[in-house]
Amino acid sequence: MNTIILALPGAERLAQSLAVHLHCTAATLEVHRFPDGEAVVRLPTSVAGQRTLLVAHLDRPDEKTLPLLFAADAARELGAGELGLVVPYLPYMRQDARFRPGEAITSRTYARLLSSTFDFLVTVDPHLHRWPSLDAIYSIRSVVVAAAPAMAVWIARNVERPILVGPDSESEQWVADVAKRIGAPWTVMRKERRGDRDVTVTPSQSIDPSGRNPVLLDDIVSSGHTIAAAAEVLRGAGWSQPLCVAVHALLDGEGADLLRRAGVSRVVSCDSVPHASNGIPLAPLLADGVRSLLPA
Numbered sequence: 001m002n003t004i005i006l007a008l009p010g011a012e013r014l015a016q017s018l019a020v021h022l023h024c025t026a027a028t029l030e031v032h033r034f035p036d037g038e039a040v041v042r043l044p045t046s047v048a049g050q051r052t053l054l055v056a057h058l059d060r061p062d063e064k065t066l067p068l069l070f071a072a073d074a075a076r077e078l079g080a081g082e083l084g085l086v087v088p089y090l091p092y093m094r095q096d097a098r099f100r101p102g103e104a105i106t107s108r109t110y111a112r113l114l115s116s117t118f119d120f121l122v123t124v125d126p127h128l129h130r131w132p133s134l135d136a137i138y139s140i141r142s143v144v145v146a147a148a149p150a151m152a153v154w155i156a157r158n159v160e161r162p163i164l165v166g167p168d169s170e171s172e173q174w175v176a177d178v179a180k181r182i183g184a185p186w187t188v189m190r191k192e193r194r195g196d197r198d199v200t201v202t203p204s205q206s207i208d209p210s211g212r213n214p215v216l217l218d219d220i221v222s223s224g225h226t227i228a229a230a231a232e233v234l235r236g237a238g239w240s241q242p243l244c245v246a247v248h249a250l251l252d253g254e255g256a257d258l259l260r261r262a263g264v265s266r267v268v269s270c271d272s273v274p275h276a277s278n279g280i281p282l283a284p285l286l287a288d289g290v291r292s293l294l295p296a
């Protein structure tokens with residue numbers, strides 16, 4: 001079965017890179033907004049009988065998910081073979097519990113929605129905290145691509161004598177992996193979250209950073225408060241100015257200012273979400289992930 005890639009608006013670059021790696025063609029979906037805000041989607045080419053990969057950057061998921069579902073449905077109706085989704089940043093993974101009575105567990109609902117639409121899914125380091133794996137909530141085949149190899153290459157090339165620091169215990173999975181790949185020391189701190197923009201970070205052990213350049217590493221940088229709090233801890237302990245490496249950058253201008261004020265010299269992110277801080281390409285790893293799902 002031939003493979004064709006269709007990019008949602010904004011994901012054209014990733015789609016083109018994947019097409020090169022996977023030796024197939026890529027085109028961009030047309031998404032038009034009617035004056036009342038409703039979306040209409042048009043497939044630019046025939047998908048009949050073809051394995052169809054939709055590629056989407058799903059930051060701001062509320063506005064992007066409906067066009068994605070419309071496109072998937074149209075592809076099915078127009079005879080697509082298998083239907084896959086390449087979504088480097090998988091949204092709605094953080095509300096994975098009913099933290100207050102009556103709250104929706106959006107991770108599960110969103111997973112049901114995508115699982116009922118696609119045959120398979122390829123993503124990068126989803127925020128798995130309380131779910132043991134994507135299979136706990138997604139009922140379709142999925143491949144989780146690890147960004148650690150790409151982050152490790154970037155740090156090894158750009159930071160002399162790094163020491164890796166994670167802001168919370170969940171970050172240990174990425175921090176330890178990257179540190180092992182480049183033979184660097186590492187530590188993780190403790191985080192307490194009380195609200196969207198209210199976090200406290202405390203060191204969990206005392207480490208002598210002498211002669212080392214600190215790299216704060218985490219999966220998501222969103223409001224920036226977690227990394228800012230971690231940077232303040234380092235500053236208070238007399239460490240040199242850290243840089244921040246993240247898998248998914250959702251940071252806005254206000255968050256970037258917050259990080260600057262906290263002493264973070266630079267943010268570098270993987271390109272799972274288009275962002276000014278992008279510096280670590282994921283297309284080769286995502287292409288490997290897609291290939292692993294295709295018949296040999």
Ligand SMILES: O=P(O)(O)OC[C@H]1O[C@H](OP(=O)(O)OP(=O)(O)O)[C@H](O)[C@@H]1O
Binds near residue numbers: 129196199222223226
């Ligand atoms: O930039 P921010 O707005 O601070 O958000 C980023 C942080 O949020 C996520 O964890 P979260 O605090 O949701 O913790 P969890 O592991 O309990 O889901 C993520 O792992 C980052 O540490």
